[in-house]
Amino acid sequence: MIAQPFSHPRILVFDSGVGGLSILQAITNRVPGCERFYLSDNAAFPYGTKTEAELIARVTEVMDYAIARIQPDLLVIACNTASTLALPVIRSRFSLPVVGVVPAIKPAAQFSRSRVIGLLATPATVVRPYTRQLIADYAADSTVISVGSSELVWLAEQKLRGETVSDEAIRAVLEPFYQHPAMAQMDTLVLACTHFPLLAEEISRQLGASVTLIDSGDAIARRVQSLLPQLSPDASTALPEHQAFFTKSTAEVEQLRPALARFGLPQTAILDIPLAVC
Structure with a gap:
């Protein structure tokens, strides 16, 4: 201190x-x-x-x-x-x-009731051993659907510059979640890049109120x-x-x-x- x-x-x-x-x-x-x-x-x-x-x-x-x-x-x-x-x-x-x-996997695992958690991060963060260890330590009893996106970083930057971010662009980033068989049970999504909370409204609009977004802020x-x-x-x-x-x-x-x-x-x-x- x-x-x-x-x-x-x-x-x-x-x-x-x-x-x-x-x-x-x-x-x-x-x-x-x-x-x-x-x-x-x-x-x-x-x-x-x-x-x-x-x-x-x-x-x-x-x-x-x-x-x-x-x-x-x-x-x-x-x-x-x-x-x-x-x-x-x-x-x-x-x-x-x-x-x-670090990705907010621990609080997400504590919050989730369905034990199906989404992880939205950059591609590098998704595959990094540190992230895998967090999942093993705190969400071993859960299904974690991991999606890596660099596009969302650029979209967040565009939004702050006053440019329009379309629903179609957000939907395209989230499409891998919809393709996962456990998507219907996913109740929590970890925003594991600090850019992503800047697009929380747009992401929530696509996923609906049943999915709670959690970040590290x-x-x-x-x-x-x-x-x-x-x-x-x-x-x-x-x-x-x-x-x-x-x-x-x-x-x-x-x-x-x-x-x-x-x-x-x-x-x-x-x-x-x-x-x-x-």
């Missing part, structure tokens, strides 16, 4: 794209008194296509630069892919608390809260300023400004991190 009496602890939420905004929102709801920074490594987006060695090297490279520049008190790696691979390296490299994100926010000191108003301290950072200036970043403002990030800046690994 952070020992110093910070008036406004500085939290850095990191992802390759904008999916981590779903985690940031959960943290904002639970710990509103913090100074919040969001970093998207859009220069190397998406992480799901990288080899394990490339990804670990890239995350380490970005964190070296960003932590020195932003000086957060706590870091959240809001990416399942990065968390399952790079988290041990980052924790060994820095002294600040580091919180990772609230669990991560509770963990962040437990690592921070008790916050109390301090009239002598200026109100925190929240900011979003990107690693590459693009037209898409400009299109994201309205959405970032809705997430409480009115300011944006570019961190010019050399692309030695991408």
